Amino acid sequence: MIVHSMDRFARSLKDLVTEVDKLVKRGIAIQFVKENITFTAQSTPMDNLMLQLMGAFAQFEREIILERQKEGIKLASSQGKYKGRVHKLKPDQAEALRQDWKEGKYPSKMALGQAFGISRQAVYRYLKAGK
Structure with a gap:
């Protein structure tokens, strides 16, 4: 299985480790293109460490992005530029x-x-x- 990046595959480190483990146990190799890492049934302890580290960084990056997005929406709302979702019906x-x-x-x-x-x-x- 080929996946663009870890953060697109799972939203948290826990989910990433669980899903990769499930696939590997079924004999499916998973390749993360952005991180240039492949996991197979013959994964070494070093591979597992890399999965944990890279997954932790991906989760951290995602959380930072969401935090910045919330700050931006809050700022735009206070300036009257962001009014939220437009309802279809009056x-x-x-x-x-x-x-x-x-x-x-x-x-x-x-x-x-x-x-x-x-x-x-x-x-x-x-x-x-x-x-």
Whole structure:
């Protein structure tokens, strides 16, 4: 199996070690292109150490990126530049959607979503928000 990088394969060191171990036990070799490391059933203790170290650095890098992203969003919000996700339906449309569902105007949530131009998942969110 060829994977671009460890941080794309798993989000934490624990997950990385677990998943690599599962694949290796099944006889599947896994190659990480970015790190230039390959793991097979014949992995040495040094290979396992490298997996732990590189995985720890990948997890650290990911956490730093997320922290910076949160700081950027907070700063942009305080300056009025970031307002969050734009809702597809206006409040009155969302209320109409909930009312139509209560009245049974549509046979399914899929049909309701199609009528309002939103996905089925969005229908669930709007119905849940109205409770």
